[in-house]
Each structure stands twice: as C-alpha cells, then as structure tokens.
Amino acid sequence: MAFQAHAIIDSPAPLVAALKDAGWKVIAPVERDGALVLAAIQSAEELPRGRVDRASPGEVRIEDGRPGRWFDHTLPASGWKRWLHPPRHLLWRANRGRDGFELKTPPPETEDLAFLGIRPCDLAAIARLDAVLGPDGSADTEYMRRRRHMLSVVVQCARAADTCFCTGPGTGPRAEHGFDLALTELEIGLLVEVGSERGAGILERLPSREARETDIEEAHAISRKTAGMQRRRLPPSAAAAIAQAPDHPEWDQLAARCLACGNCTLVCPTCFCTDVEDTTDLSGDHAERWQVWDSCFATGFSFVHEGPVRTSVRSRYRQWLTHKLATWYDQYGTSGCIGCGRCIAWCPVGIDLTAAAEAIARPASPSPAPTGG
Amino acid sequence: MTLPLPDPMLPMRFRVVERFDEQPGVASLALVPVEDAMPLFRPGQFNMLYAFGIGEAAISISGDPHEHGWMVHTIREVGAVSRALARIHPGGMLGLRGPFGAHWPLRRQSGRHLLFVAGGLGLAPLRPAILQALREKTRYASLTLVCGARAPEQMLYRDEVDGWARQPGMDVLRIVDHANAGWTGRVGVVTTLLGAALGPHDPESVSAFVCGPEIMMRFTARDLAIAGVPGGRIWLSLERNMKCAIGRCGRCQWGPDFLCRDGPVLPYDRVARRLAIKEL
Known part of the structure; x- marks a missing residue:
C-alpha cells in the first residue's frame, strides 16, 4: 500500500x-x-x-x-x-x-x-x-x-x-x-x-x-x-445448542427475571428491527410514513390479525437470544453478537447473556422422578 | 453512467378498476398501475398494499398469473388497514409494493398428481396456482382441490369453484365446519377428506399445496406425510407480521427464515419441527 x-x-x-x-x-x-x-x-x-x-x-x-x-x-x-x-x-x-x-x-x-x-x-x-x-x-x-x-x-x-x-x-x-x-x-x-x-x-x-x-x-x-482482562465467555457450542433447545426449562428461569423492557435491543449495536408508522395531519390530506426502531420484546412486534404470536415473555426472550446467537448464523453466516456486553450492563435486572447462553447450552437436567404415594 | 436505483420502500400507485364483494367483510380488487408497468408475479407471491393515510398490509395475489390486464387481491377486513383497503371502490387509488416472496413451485411438478388443500381464505393465494394448473393440465397426472370453510356462506369463490368441479380432469371436495339448512355436503375438518383426495394415487407421486390457518396446515401436512406424501413435496404458506417485505425490518422471522423473502411458501420437510413449537 x-x-x-x-x-x-x-x-x-x-x-x-x-x-x-x-x-x-x-x-x-x-x-x-x-x-x-x-x-x-x-x-x-x-x-x-x-x-x-x-x-x-x-x-x-x-x-x-x-x-x-x-x-x-x-x-x-x-x-x-x-x-x-x-x-x-x-x-x-x-x-x-x-x-x-x-x-x-x-x-x-x-x-x-x-x-x-x-x-x-x-x-x-x-x-x-x-x-x-x-x-x-x-x-x-x-x-x-x-x-x-x-x-x-x-x-x-x-x-x-x-x-x-x-x-x-x-x-x-x-x-x-x-x-x-x-x-x-x-x-x-x-x-x-x-x-x-x-x-x-x-x-x-x-x-x-x-x-x-x-x-x-x-x-x-x-x-x-x-x-x-476479560472473564466472560460465550460458550462456542451456544449457537447449535440454543437452536435445538426451544423447550429448555432455563427459558422459564430467564423469563421470570426478564421485564421485557427492550433495553437490550436498544443498546445492542446489531439489533436492527423496525416498525413503520403512518400518520396524517388534521386535514387528512397529508400523510407520512416513518420507519422507527422496534423491539422483539414488544407484544405488537409479532401481531397478526388475531393477536400477537409471542404473548409470553419467555417466547420473546427466546426469540431475542435465539436470533442473536443462533439463527443469525443461518441468515448471515455469522453470530449477531459482537461481545460488547452492553445488554448485560444495561439490563435493569442484570441478565447476563453469556450466562443465559451457557445455561441453555447445558443439557436440561431430567426432571425429578415422581415419588410414589 | 449508473441508473438511479429504485427505493424498495416507495409504493407504486395503482387504481382499483373492479371490486367484487366475495362475502360479508371480504372483497376482491382488480388493480392496474397508474404509471408503472404491470409487475409479473408467480402464484403464491404477495404484495404490500397501502391505504392512504392508514397503512400497509401484506396481501396475497389471488388472480390469474396469465391475466396481464390487472392484478387481483382478495382482502378480508380484519383491522384498520385491511378494512380501508377492502372498501376502496373502482376509481380509487392505493399504493402497491411487490411482488415479494417464494412461490408455489408448480412447474417442477410435471407428471405428478397435484393436490390443493385450502382452508377459508387460504384459497386466495392458491387460486393463481389452480388457474395455472388448469391452463396447463396435460402437464400433470391429475388435479384435486380440497376446500374447507367454517360455513357454506364462507366458501370463497363459490361459483368459480363450481366451475372448476365441472372441468374434466379436476376433482373438487368440499367440507364445512358448520352446515346450514341448504348444505348437503360433508361436515368436518379438511383432514377428514385427505384419504378420499389421495384416492388410488401413489402418495409418492403426489405434490400438495396447502394454505389456511396455521393449525389446519400443521395437521394437513402431518396427515399427508403419514399417508406417504414426501415431506419435500408438501408446501405451506406461512403468515407473520411484515412491515418491509424485503428482509430488513426483522418482524416476519420464523426461526431462521424471513417469511417475506424465504417464504411465505415453504416445504414441509423444512418446517415440520418448527410448526410444533409454540409462540415461535
């Protein structure tokens, strides 16, 4: 050069x-x-x-x-x-x-x-x-x-x-x-x-x-x-494991903490999802269409005519983490996570994405056998 | 010199030239472009239709792919946008972006038995494929349509389906969830007719195109697969929230697929596992 x-x-x-x-x-x-x-x-x-x-x-x-x-x-x-x-x-x-x-x-x-x-x-x-x-x-x-x-x-x-x-x-x-x-x-x-x-x-x-x-x-x-200096790590097996674990019990644990506030999607530097807003002025003769940031944690995000598809916080947290760490590979050949850690720092309840991924990547422990009675 | 690139978010202006009331709350609109060339489409694709000041909705193209004079959409009033669109009368204007999405892969099924399974308004996205198949029916071993609706008066394109039933080489089987006094046909869900629809055909040589409520598609595809129709020869048309239709707003994601771009038509062997996951 x-x-x-x-x-x-x-x-x-x-x-x-x-x-x-x-x-x-x-x-x-x-x-x-x-x-x-x-x-x-x-x-x-x-x-x-x-x-x-x-x-x-x-x-x-x-x-x-x-x-x-x-x-x-x-x-x-x-x-x-x-x-x-x-x-x-x-x-x-x-x-x-x-x-x-x-x-x-x-x-x-x-x-x-x-x-x-x-x-x-x-x-x-x-x-x-x-x-x-x-x-x-x-x-x-x-x-x-x-x-x-x-x-x-x-x-x-x-x-x-x-x-x-x-x-x-x-x-x-x-x-x-x-x-x-x-x-x-x-x-x-x-x-x-x-x-x-x-x-x-x-x-x-x-x-x-x-x-x-x-x-x-x-x-x-x-x-x-x-x-x-870095101590956190995303388990390398996370992508494959998360894609295969939509029913992992850990999603319930995460959902119990998650407020579905959308802070993580707001601070994430790769979150890109948008909505559109249609407006008119009072005369009704002038309309505008705006593209605005949206979050997969909002219920309206998955709305089809009968109502939202993802009503539970569990399904919305699962969509976020699965897209970020797993299906992003299918779509673009890379992870959607670049390791900045903003979602950890700015989560009001301190959910740690690396710990969440690790928990989902761990095989679910078999549920305890019912005791006879 | 480079040509200015088109803005994929800017609609084209179309005018409604004809409007048909299909049933209460459902209308079909025939559209012609105001200044652009008529876009070509393939059966199963959809457009984003814009009602001035109200908003945009993804609507399947339901007309004949060989009819280049106008483009037909069948719209059910389910929200503010679809209500505004369905009530535009001839002479009225709307915006259109498209066509978008994957189509029913009809042409790759030469020599095979074609089975169309429609639930309710699901007949609308199948109609272009049925019309094309009828036009070129010597290409296929046989044509069968299984058509379900909640009630007889909610049977879409009723007179036209009667006409298809009279055509040699096409079988039509109809069923309703709830009969009325005039109904002499079958009562139940479409899956109960699949055995009759497959008839004596070797299920290996059947290609199925399924569109309707997600639960109806899930059980129809499952039963067809159990009967021996190859999973890669069953196609479904999925529906999710869409805002951009070009894979950029992120809303229509269903697992790894953007339904606007990778779908809405997807083969069953690719999606069978996902259909069983709640709230995906």
Missing part, C-alpha cells in the same frame, strides 16, 4: 480539528447525565479525558481514571447504529389530490460523519449491519447512503470492562482492518495505524512523528493485556 502505515501523534486535538477542516462532522463519546453517550463534538476538549466506565450486570458508573488518559473508558451506552440506521426516519410523504394521491421521498440529508473513538467490537457491529441492511443487488437504501458518508477512527482498547467479551467472537480488543485510522494510546502518545487512502490523507495533515518498532510492539502488548 502506498500510505505510511504507522505514526505517533501527541493528542487527538489536531485530529479532531483536521477532520472538521476536511468537512467531517465528528461524532465521539462524551460524558452526559452520568453516562457515556455519542454526540457531535467541536473539539477534543469534549472527550471524557481521564474518565473511565465501570460496568457490571445491571450497572454502569463513570468515575475518575488515570488523569490525562484520553481513551481509558470503553463503550458509550448506545452503539453507533443510530447514526447509520436512525431511530426515526421519514420514508416518504403522500399528498391527497383530486384523483388519488402523490408520493414523494424527502431529499436525502447528506452529512459526512467521522466516528472518532469507535471500538473494534462496534466496528464489527457495523459489518454485521452491512450484511442486514446493505444492498440486495437491486436497490439502494438509506443505510447504504449513510454508510458511504462515514469515516472511522477506531480506538484500540486499553481496558476491558467487566461486561466485555469480545475475545470469544474475535471482534476485539484490536481491529486489524476495516477502519480509516486506528489509535492506540501509548505512554508517549497515540500510535496511529492507517487503514485506507482516506485515512492516510487525514494523517498527512497532522503533526506526527515516525513510530518505532517498539511503539508498535507496545500497542500489541496493550491489546494482549486487554484481552487477558
């Missing part, structure tokens, strides 16, 4: 400035309302520098970490999907006329978005969404249009949260490709890896110095250390 593969920069500040100068709207994690969220930033000052997230089942707290460190936090609450697959999207408008109605699609809003600080697992999540919402050969989509206007600056993880388990699915803690630029925070600055011509063009505008072999080795050592 023609571009210089590695360099060292002192701070992300010139990078944010260079991206903005080049016309990119920079989206990055910021601390807001006690959580890390994604927002458009004007300068690197808005990054949650020196702050870290402590995540555990049902709990996330933001606290002070090592002062001066830019990227010791792990994951923002929501994934990046909202920028590519927005929660609400106007599909078209229809106006009633004398002789029927006319349909119009809104003009596309084209914004060039630079995702700064996207983690390797979240980058993998976008690849998963590409398979779902990408082109089917005959048609363009809003998702693909937004995707073409996206640049990624990955941050290779220097810390794993208690809920992280990316090493199992192999989506992190280091991204090897698929990014424009990738940063690893070293003691002496940020190691920049270049992943595309476009990324090389951005790096050229930054004050940087050459990276030494030892810097690159240090970056890899950081990734190994981060991988070693």
